[in-house]
Amino acid sequence: MNINDKLATLKYNKSNESHLSADNDICMRCHDKPCTYICPAQVYSWDEEKCILHIRYENCLECGACKVACPKKNIIWKYPEPEYGVKFKNG
Amino acid sequence: MENNRAEVIIVGAGPAGVSAATVLARAGKKVLLIDRADKAGDKNMFGGCIYAKQTAEIFPQFWQSAPVERSVTEQKIVMLTDYDSTQYSYRYSSKGSYKAFTVIRSKWDNWCVKEAQKAGAYFAPKTLVKELLIENGKVVGVKTQFENYYADIVIIADGVNSLLAKQIGLRKEFNDEDLTINVKEVIKLHPERLQDRFQLDENQGCAVRILGGPLKDIFAMGFLYTNKDTVSIGLGVSLDELKKKKIPIYEMLEELKSHPSIAPYIKDGEVIEYSAHMIPEGSFNNIPKVYDNRVMVIGDAAGFVNNIHLEGTNLAMLSGRLAAETAIFAIEKGDFSASTLSLYYQKLKNSIIIKDLRTHNNTVKFMKKHIKTLTGLLPEIACDFFEVLSSADEIPKRAKYRRLVSKILRSGLILKMIPFAFFAMEKCIKR
Numbered sequence: 001m002n003i004n005d006k007l008a009t010l011k012y013n014k015s016n017e018s019h020l021s022a023d024n025d026i027c028m029r030c031h032d033k034p035c036t037y038i039c040p041a042q043v044y045s046w047d048e049e050k051c052i053l054h055i056r057y058e059n060c061l062e063c064g065a066c067k068v069a070c071p072k073k074n075i076i077w078k079y080p081e082p083e084y085g086v087k088f089k090n091g
Numbered sequence: 092m093e094n095n096r097a098e099v100i101i102v103g104a105g106p107a108g109v110s111a112a113t114v115l116a117r118a119g120k121k122v123l124l125i126d127r128a129d130k131a132g133d134k135n136m137f138g139g140c141i142y143a144k145q146t147a148e149i150f151p152q153f154w155q156s157a158p159v160e161r162s163v164t165e166q167k168i169v170m171l172t173d174y175d176s177t178q179y180s181y182r183y184s185s186k187g188s189y190k191a192f193t194v195i196r197s198k199w200d201n202w203c204v205k206e207a208q209k210a211g212a213y214f215a216p217k218t219l220v221k222e223l224l225i226e227n228g229k230v231v232g233v234k235t236q237f238e239n240y241y242a243d244i245v246i247i248a249d250g251v252n253s254l255l256a257k258q259i260g261l262r263k264e265f266n267d268e269d270l271t272i273n274v275k276e277v278i279k280l281h282p283e284r285l286q287d288r289f290q291l292d293e294n295q296g297c298a299v300r301i302l303g304g305p306l307k308d309i310f311a312m313g314f315l316y317t318n319k320d321t322v323s324i325g326l327g328v329s330l331d332e333l334k335k336k337k338i339p340i341y342e343m344l345e346e347l348k349s350h351p352s353i354a355p356y357i358k359d360g361e362v363i364e365y366s367a368h369m370i371p372e373g374s375f376n377n378i379p380k381v382y383d384n385r386v387m388v389i390g391d392a393a394g395f396v397n398n399i400h401l402e403g404t405n406l407a408m409l410s411g412r413l414a415a416e417t418a419i420f421a422i423e424k425g426d427f428s429a430s431t432l433s434l435y436y437q438k439l440k441n442s443i444i445i446k447d448l449r450t451h452n453n454t455v456k457f458m459k460k461h462i463k464t465l466t467g468l469l470p471e472i473a474c475d476f477f478e479v480l481s482s483a484d485e486i487p488k489r490a491k492y493r494r495l496v497s498k499i500l501r502s503g504l505i506l507k508m509i510p511f512a513f514f515a516m517e518k519c520i521k522r
Binding site: 009063064067 | 365
């Protein structure tokens with residue numbers, strides 16, 4: 001079962017606005033980019049060509065690991081607005 | 092709520108928050124419990140099980156009416172090697188006194204909040220506290236997406252990420268090594284099939300810890316809990332180790348699920364939900380300042396977790412009760428200063444919370460240092476022992492014994508166990 005299948009089991013109310021953000025210029029200087037493999041929902045991926053950190057915030061499980069693991073403390077992490085984000089039926 | 096004013100505001104309706112709210116409401120205090128979820132529990136996730144004793148202190152005889160899944164009657168440790176395993180099981184008869192129950196948080200937390208409401212607490216769901224309101228350097232209330240609420244005391248119960256405790260400098264962000272990231276899958280199985288597989292009676296359940304195998308050599312542990320008609324399987328790994336390993340945690344979970352000793356437990360089950368959550372490591376040194384003028388911090392927000400014994404919800408509920416008792420004392424005295432609220436810390440010190448976190452202050456560090464022995468060598472030697480015991484073939488037994496003993500000697504297992512003996516001794520003697 002890959003991560004997309006896992007995420008497909010979840011109920012989300014998707015917001016049009018991201019509750020997560022990062023400064024791409026700072027990401028560019030980050031060699032390791034732990035957010036890309038720490039996140040349990042694979043929210044973050046680095047686009048090598050465009051030098052952009054893609055943030056699929058709509059898949060976020062709201063755990064907070066990315067903001068702790070980010071070596072540059074570059075991830076602005078907030079809770080989604082109420083009624084938005086993930087909903088666990090079996091947490 | 093009159094003029095948006097309460098005597099106590101509690102932010103976060105998890106086990107810590109509901110416990111505090113219930114105790115305060117029962118004492119006739121005006122209490123507002125706030126949560127960002129549509130329905131209490133919808134944003135919450137754990138392994139897991141709740142513990143009967145500390146829960147019953149707040150909700151006596153709760154198992155008669157609460158939505159519990161199964162009473163835990165078996166604790167098991169599974170030690171994996173790459174392909175094999177040894178399993179150690181402790182089964183006990185409940186004799187009418189329960190130890191723990193597996194629960195599903197969306198049902199359980201919602202039930203707890205309803206109990207708090209019955210006691211007289213106001214509950215505001217779908218409400219996100221953006222920040223604490225500060226006047227003259229003191230917390231006077233909370234700012235939400237709608238309006239402001241005011242109270243004499245704010246109890247912070249907003250969980251492991253606690254943005255609020257950080258806002259007022261009571262707590263710093265935890266470091267990688269202070270946190271584990273945990274994922275879980277809930278897998279549907281017919282109750283009868285589940286009971287057959289785990290050799291359980293109706294309403295009986297088991298809690299399983301899994302070491303080694305795909306989780307060897309890193310500070311990680313798998314878990315498995317049986318619910319009514321689902322199995323919760325997952326793993327936790329410390330953030331610093333995951334950073335070194337660079338393997339996504341969901342891939343580790345797949346490896347764990349497909350291990351030959353684990354796969355049969357969940358075979359033909361349908362994965363109905365995946366989830367993730369962080370857990371604070373819970374050592375005494377990481378406990379933040381948990382009170383100040385007009386404010387207290389409880390539960391995961393304060394780092395009250397005993398990772399060795401898998402205790403968290405019980406400590407959350409206990410800390411909630413102690414903070415509530417302190418708040419009642421402060422309200423009656425009419426004094427909400429830090430010096431009055433320091434009673435909360437005194438109560439924590441006299442409880443198992445601080446005592447146990449002190450006992451285990453260096454345990455995670457110790458485990459990390461000896462993780463290869465614990466999750467690699469020990470499971471392997473245990474399997475080798477059973478292999479020698481059970482394999483009937485043409486090799487003479489003496490040759491097998493020699494091979495096993497020589498492997499144990501060469502591996503240095505005996506020497507490597509000495510620190511464990513000293514460590515255990517230290518835990519008994521140290522004050």
